[in-house]
Amino acid sequence: MKHFKILILSVLLLSGLTLKAQTTTKHTFALGDSTFLLDGKPLQIISGEMHYTRVPREAWRQRMKMAKAMGLNTIGTYVFWNVHEPQKGHYDFTGNNDIAAFVKIAQEEGLWVILRPSPYVCAEWEFGGYPYWLEKEKGLVVRSKEPQYLAAYKKYLMQVGKQLAPLQVNHGGNVLMVQVENEYGSYSNDKDYLDINRKMFIEAGFDGLLYTCDPEAAIKDGHLPGLLPGINGIDNVDKVKKLIKENHQGKGPFFIAEWYPAWFDWWGTKHHTVPAEKYVSKLDSVLAAGISINMYMFHGGTTRAFMNGANYNDTNPYEPQISSYDYDAPLDEAGNATDKFMKFREVIKKHLPEGQTLPEVPAAKPVIDIPAIELNQSVNLFNILPAAKINSTPLTFEDLNQAYGFVLYRTTLNGAKSAILKIQDLRDYGIIYINGKKAGILDRRLNQDSLMVTLPKGKVTLDILVENLGRINFGPYLLKNTKGITDKVTLGQTELKNWQMYSLPFDDINKVVFKGGKILSATPQLKKGSFNLSKVADTYFDMSKWGKGTVWVNGHNLGRYWNVGPQQTLYVPAEWLIKGHNEVVVLELIKTEQSTLNAVKIPVLNAIPQ
Template structure:
């Protein structure tokens, strides 16, 4: 037998053996049940020590490494939402591939010895665009999310059935590692319709989720959001006695007891200080909860990054519009890049106290290497106004949804008779606008600051008015979920007279292929895209330093790595090593406010706490 045939046969035999091992492993089924006071795994008491980690906030290439970090801190379970707007970005078009391969995420957890708590409710909140709902639901006339509306339930059913195809076979009672599945999410903070919750339960069962189902709500809203018959879990409460009483009161006087979201940290939004929570304030709470036999899910164990245009926003009657930043570092035990923090090490010591005799945690992986990069010269440029697609025309401005556009930007254009000074008003602007006259930026409007008007002077003659509007993130929590259209949502007036006859250009920037770059541009007084390359002899994590820039979005090697804004607190954008390569790397910057800047650099550590 020649060496080639011998090697081929050996490879086939090894492959067959590995396949047989997987089949045997897949047939091993466990049981997971509710005891009087504890969860029962194969009939024995089991305490979940879980941490939340979201697959789209971590590069797929790094999923396994993050799982290993979870094991090293002492976690035995991972919690994750499932994001409807990722998996059905357009009606009827489902995507569970690549970075959206949630089934692979769950299976990697199993390979790393971790159980999973699955949270596939159509609404997730999660500081995520529209709370996870796809934008196109707003185009279904009369459809109302989180309701018994028949149109909503029809779309919901299609979606959850697709999720079931991916994930129901991975439940523990089918040989997988999914312990429990959550229906809805903090519904008690929104409403109290038990019939609606029952419909949720039935849809989940129809999708194949035939194991343990549960609900979760903040303590004050638990009674409203709990569906009798399912396990109620509580969010944001860690007093053992209060947790047990609350669950007992809503679950027939018994447990088990589960804190579905325990917050050892918090998230950030633009223009406010970086949120940190002292670890000393929470290590004792963790110890007391585990000592009481209560299961727990840390929200977040690892936040990661909200890349692209997927950040959400908060808004209510008391607070202004608050779009969240791209970093989801969260001051979590595992930082944005996946490295252990002091909080990680302290929590690990607490968890070690509660391990079974003889059980030892794996060593903590060392921090990943980082690099800094000297000035990257952006030698190519393209004006936004010179790279427009075919226009949509209408008498009045159309919203993003009217234009069938999900995220990014829309340019609104009309002509005005000049020679006047007056007030330009955009009623219900959502959310940020760059105002240009004859191709030159003359001001901005910011929904956060409740700005909808600007005084302008028009030169004589026919004047071209351009308004570049950015969707800064749809609201992800509260009653204003139902008022989430984007763009210019009402009339535009100048000196109280409505401006008509608009051209609208869709700029979702999902791909930059149509952009025509050149080495020079005639004028630099409006939003611009700048491109350049940098050469790496070694690959490691790095942080693009945007302190001298204004506001915009960055792509590196085709990956949209997030938004920046000089107001802070985030001043750097995390660039994972997994998306860099030795040799030439390409970067593109979309800059709205400071178009004359032509270089940037990268640091070996993040800046997440600087307001400017």
């Protein structure tokens, strides 16, 4: 028996060594004249973008299995600076931010990874991925050679390198290549800055294949000679080849770094959808030509909490994006195959290497509705204010060391007058209260900054609750992204002074203490209820009868809702529900009389009130 035990132990040790050898096999990945070369053999990358931050960690593997079932061999993802360094010098690569675990799970599922860890990501993400605290550094200029920016960027990138550089294919991992910067040619054309990026990536340990990506109009400005130029937004085979050859010594490989089978949404406008038929023949021609491709997005997921970005320029209004990042992508927000998925799968099957087959498409995930949930505990937001910070003039979110959420601005006035109240450079949404009664709403989307108010006699309390609806994520206004009341408030011709400011970031809803019963008040309220489940499955909270706010389930922030549409439901992942007792909290800003919440089986992503 003793010898038998030794034999078994030896076999186990040898098995472990063999497994370790299999998982640390180093590959070569190089550029051929027309194709990528993996271990010297042609590899056509068929990739889909999927962001770890937009999918519950518990669901990463399921989404990757769906990617395999559609025929993808690669997953593309950005790396988001503001989730990994939320405060200067404080790094987080845990839980849903564990990007290394995401990459390793992809390897276990037989998928390669294209990594996009540049500090700027765009991605319809808050501040384009930059952490809010960069706005606090006086003189700092993002996407430039300004020393403070480069120093902060380098420290962050070194941390990313520790997590991800060992996972490159040339070190035994599954990361095929790494993107330097992101569509930089749409922003500027400083090749020295791009080369600084390249050198920092190498110093951080990214010693494999580096590349850049830009749209057609920007590829000359955004490409760094010596690196592969990827092309975004073009699927004409001849044009793709021509553009890449012009910027790469007349050679390939040919890589569409972002191919858009649909688009994203913002509040107050219709849900964007594009029929699969419009793209089937284009995908077919691209794959037939041997061109590699990354679909943006294969699976969008959800931009939860307060992490959505916004668009803004001199001709378009401020446009904050919605919480759903369904994107009309092949894999929907909940991770189910769509008609687009099935049609793309049929195209990809035609171009598989000989002898390769696709897994069967898993059945749609189960979904449940939930009987009406009564939110029978509540608290008035104005009754749970933290200690105030006091200043003569309003302080921004950044001044208050606050990234996201809300700030309540309060001052006291002499009453008995009517005048125009104006908030200079409100960012982004302000509800005005006079002695606790709502006087009006100002919305940056609608270019609103003033309203007529009537003050009663005596001393009057003026409250302005300001919500950060998302920092701009694209264009020249990246440098103008402070939030809150960013200038001054006037009443008539008088500038209002002596402000108290209350930070309400709502970064931990479990800290709020609730009381039983309803509150009859027009000021914002937090409402809490519970429900029991005999089984867990995906569902959607129907917010169409509510006004504006945020929802949490079992402590997880599901995102924003707003009755202006087009999104009227919030996706509730099965992974965040529990058999038995569940709790839900709603922060409602406008329709504070609401106290019943319903859950439905089908999302509503395209309903705008008439």
